[in-house]
Amino acid sequence: MKLNKLGESGIIKMIYQKPKDKNILVGIGDDAAVVKIGKKIGVITTDTLVEGDHFNLSYFTPEQVGMKAIEINVSDIVSMGGAPKYALVSLALRKEMDSRFIDGLYKGMRKAAEKYGVEIIGGNLTHANQIMIDIDLIGFVKKQNLSLRSDAKPGDFILVSGDLGASTAGLKLFLKRIKGHSYVKKKHLEPKAHPEKVQKFLQYINAMIDVSDGLASEVKHICEQSIVGATIYADNIPIRDETRKAAKAVNSDALDYALYGGEDFELVYTVSEKNLPKVRGYLIGEITKKKGIRICKNGKEKPLKKHGYDHFA
Numbered sequence: 001m002k003l004n005k006l007g008e009s010g011i012i013k014m015i016y017q018k019p020k021d022k023n024i025l026v027g028i029g030d031d032a033a034v035v036k037i038g039k040k041i042g043v044i045t046t047d048t049l050v051e052g053d054h055f056n057l058s059y060f061t062p063e064q065v066g067m068k069a070i071e072i073n074v075s076d077i078v079s080m081g082g083a084p085k086y087a088l089v090s091l092a093l094r095k096e097m098d099s100r101f102i103d104g105l106y107k108g109m110r111k112a113a114e115k116y117g118v119e120i121i122g123g124n125l126t127h128a129n130q131i132m133i134d135i136d137l138i139g140f141v142k143k144q145n146l147s148l149r150s151d152a153k154p155g156d157f158i159l160v161s162g163d164l165g166a167s168t169a170g171l172k173l174f175l176k177r178i179k180g181h182s183y184v185k186k187k188h189l190e191p192k193a194h195p196e197k198v199q200k201f202l203q204y205i206n207a208m209i210d211v212s213d214g215l216a217s218e219v220k221h222i223c224e225q226s227i228v229g230a231t232i233y234a235d236n237i238p239i240r241d242e243t244r245k246a247a248k249a250v251n252s253d254a255l256d257y258a259l260y261g262g263e264d265f266e267l268v269y270t271v272s273e274k275n276l277p278k279v280r281g282y283l284i285g286e287i288t289k290k291k292g293i294r295i296c297k298n299g300k301e302k303p304l305k306k307h308g309y310d311h312f313a
Helices: 003-015 062-078 100-115 166-176 182-189 199-204 215-226 241-249 254-260
Strands: 024-026 033-037 040-050 083-093 119-127 132-140 157-160 208-210 229-233 267-271 282-288 292-297 300-303
Touching: 040 062, 062 083, 062 100, 062 132, 062 208, 083 100, 100 119, 166 182, 166 241, 166 254, 182 241, 208 215, 215 229, 215 254, 215 267, 215 282, 215 292, 241 254
Parallel strands: 083 119, 229 292
Antiparallel strands: 024 033, 033 040, 040 132, 083 132, 157 267, 157 282, 208 267, 229 282, 292 300
8 A cells, every 4th residue: 555545644553563561651652652761751752854844944044943853852752741851863964065054953953952951962964865854852751740642531621732723824824935924934933842831730631742733633643542532622722813814815724724734832631620620721622432523613513524734645
């Protein structure tokens, strides 16, 4: 079967293997792997940025590329309830590139890493016809704060930590070479992880994931891993006026950007009704026993058949 037919989730299912080592608490299938390291619980993730797909140097600076590379990996650690600590950086670079690119790239990576107390401790260098930046990030998590995609329960409410759709709106404006709209453009160029939005109530969160591929995809991942369903309240999804204006400028729907776009790196998490008063966020849905994902808009509910960004679709 061709990979574009199989899709990203299909490929993951194909390569999945149940861990054999008893110290592996979570393997393939979540935002990060979770392993016991002595008396600590380690959280390990990796993410790759590819030139022309995840960044374009016609509108990204090398420093912004470096910041993004760290931020998106930190977001994965945070979405597991953990705190990042050590990073390995592997680079594939074109031979004819100017060394100023590396200066800017590492300036951005170190700037973002320092913010989260992360040390860059090594990596690898090779050449290629296309720039690729791969980060391996290691962090740690307290047992009571560990949040897995598989931890959602029927009756949980679904919350999101911030506004959605802005990064995709910014990307569309860059592609169309439309000036202005600085808020959404910055959201695309300089995405941020958001540990500060959940740190004070991690122990009350059940399942959690970050929004890298759109809200619809992330809710789908939680539902698949937790063997539940969900209802999303479209009218409750936080979308900034700036995002709506930017979407209108390219004749698109900002709600589509929020549901199916991605790279907002806000956090989506589920919380029991009992613990709802103890957390903060935008309530945008609920987990149900009934399988499948439904969207409720203007009081009308229908199955959500489309999902978010897929690298192989």
